[in-house]
Amino acid sequence: xxxxxxxxxxxxTHIAFGVGAISQLKKYIPREARVLCLYNGDHIEKxxxxxxxxxxxxxxxxxxxxxxxxxxxxxxxxxxxxxxxxRKTPADILVAVGGGSVMDATKYISGIVNLPNSIDPWSVxxxxxxxxxxxxxxxxxxxxxxxxxxxxxxVISRRSTGEKISQxxxxxxxxxxxxxxxxxxxxxxHYTANGVYDTFTHxxxxxITGFFNPLQDRLSEAILSTIVEVAPKLxxxxxNLNFRATMxxxxxxxxxxxxxxxxxxCWGTHNIGLALTAKYNMDHAETLACIQxxxxxxxxDVKKFKLAxxxxxxxxxxxxxxxxxxxxSILKTEEFTSMLKLSRxxxxxxKEKDQEVAAKNIADKVWEMVGRRPFGEHKMIKKEDVEVIxxxxx
Numbered sequence: 001x002x003x004x005x006x007x008x009x010x011x012x013t014h015i016a017f018g019v020g021a022i023s024q025l026k027k028y029i030p031r032e033a034r035v036l037c038l039y040n041g042d043h044i045e046k047x048x049x050x051x052x053x054x055x056x057x058x059x060x061x062x063x064x065x066x067x068x069x070x071x072x073x074x075x076x077x078x079x080x081x082x083x084x085x086x087r088k089t090p091a092d093i094l095v096a097v098g099g100g101s102v103m104d105a106t107k108y109i110s111g112i113v114n115l116p117n118s119i120d121p122w123s124v125x126x127x128x129x130x131x132x133x134x135x136x137x138x139x140x141x142x143x144x145x146x147x148x149x150x151x152x153x154x155v156i157s158r159r160s161t162g163e164k165i166s167q168x169x170x171x172x173x174x175x176x177x178x179x180x181x182x183x184x185x186x187x188x189x190h191y192t193a194n195g196v197y198d199t200f201t202h203x204x205x206x207x208i209t210g211f212f213n214p215l216q217d218r219l220s221e222a223i224l225s226t227i228v229e230v231a232p233k234l235x236x237x238x239x240n241l242n243f244r245a246t247m248x249x250x251x252x253x254x255x256x257x258x259x260x261x262x263x264x265x266c267w268g269t270h271n272i273g274l275a276l277t278a279k280y281n282m283d284h285a286e287t288l289a290c291i292q293x294x295x296x297x298x299x300x301d302v303k304k305f306k307l308a309x310x311x312x313x314x315x316x317x318x319x320x321x322x323x324x325x326x327x328x329s330i331l332k333t334e335e336f337t338s339m340l341k342l343s344r345x346x347x348x349x350x351k352e353k354d355q356e357v358a359a360k361n362i363a364d365k366v367w368e369m370v371g372r373r374p375f376g377e378h379k380m381i382k383k384e385d386v387e388v389i390x391x392x393x394x
Contacts, residue, residue: 004213004262011256013150014176017249019241022052022140022178026060029093029138035064036091038082038106040071040098047142047183049097070098073277073284074105076158080121083113086135096139096174099195100146100284103139104154107172110134125156128169139174142183144248145195145285147202147255149177157278164278165369166270179252181245185238192238193340194285195251196231200224200336201269201288202254208310209377210302211264217309219259223250224314232339264377268295271375272386275365280350289342293330294392298385300326302378346394355394363387 016024096106207220234243273287308325363386
């Protein structure tokens with residue numbers, strides 16, 4: 001389908017990119033502001049970001065404190081605990097220092113901390129319009145992956161009920177996000193690989209669809225071509241600042257809404273992936289790597305024309321039928337996954353005695369998460385399709 005859909009876009013986040021960009025925060029932090037810095041793990045010490053941020057906050061004469069304890073795939077209970085602490089000890093600004101998990105948690109905490117007591121904080125995940133008076137938020141990115149630093153989206157898990165839900169609200173965009181590639185230099189191989197594949201899939205969800213738009217296609221292809229060129233070099237040289245900077249740019253641009261404007265988007269791989277993480281606690285990128293090729297195969301007739309275009313413009317194959325080119329793109333994507341040392345099978349991460357039953361249970365979970373409605377760019381993915389895709393991915 002070739003058509004440019006209508007769109008309305010506003011992206012209010014100031015991006016400070018480059019070495020030393022953290023100094024830009026001084027423009028946005030008022031003197032003597034109360035600042036809560038949220039983080040996860042000891043990476044903030046290894047990367048040097050903690051000392052750099054503390055210098056900025058000291059220069060601003062800010063009254064700051066640190067709060068850790070945010071999990072990978074942030075949990076509702078942890079976010080609720082921090083929001084309750086904030087009610088007792090308020091902050092004027094929240095600063096997320098970390099990757100997508102910390103950023104998503106910070107957005108959610110900002111959105112629920114001032115909710116009336118009569119509103120269940122979890123209800124925001126199904127009705128974000130309930131959010132009122134969010135605390136201003138900023139971020140310092142330490143992992144090139146989710147793109148959360150430049151978009152309004154956040155994903156929160158509720159392990160007690162087996163849920164993992166994605167939501168968005170424009171009032172939860174970061175006021176400013178710092179992208180200094182130096183802070184990603186100490187990220188180990190596996191998490192770097194996760195970030196690369198996450199970024200790759202973010203583009204594919206907006207590109208491998210039944211829609212063709214010349215400008216949007218080429219924006220996506222520019223990012224994809226850069227990823228497949230630079231990622232293998234980065235994985236062999238994790239301390240290369242230029243490669244890190246390029247991947248950080250790709251990650252940020254992949255999900256700041258730009259490449260998806262005016263075109264259809266799928267997000268089927270992500271919907272299924274969220275359910276896999278909720279059930280098995282797999283890393284987000286691990287689920288995407290398992291599901292994406294099988295979703296393409298399941299909806300080959302819808303996806304094949306764009307997959308063929310990808311073969312020509314991204315993977316560099318110039319001859320062959322549409323079907324041959326499309327299958328080539330799937331093959332090259334799987335080879336790319338292997339280069340990143342990610343398993344292409346769910347069974348590489350978890351063991352199920354009865355995979356058919358497991359696939360059915362996952363399909364049931366996905367169906368509930370999407371409101372029991374077909375999804376994908378043409379609303380073509382139904383519960384039975386999810387079951388087939390997951391079963392094949394085992």
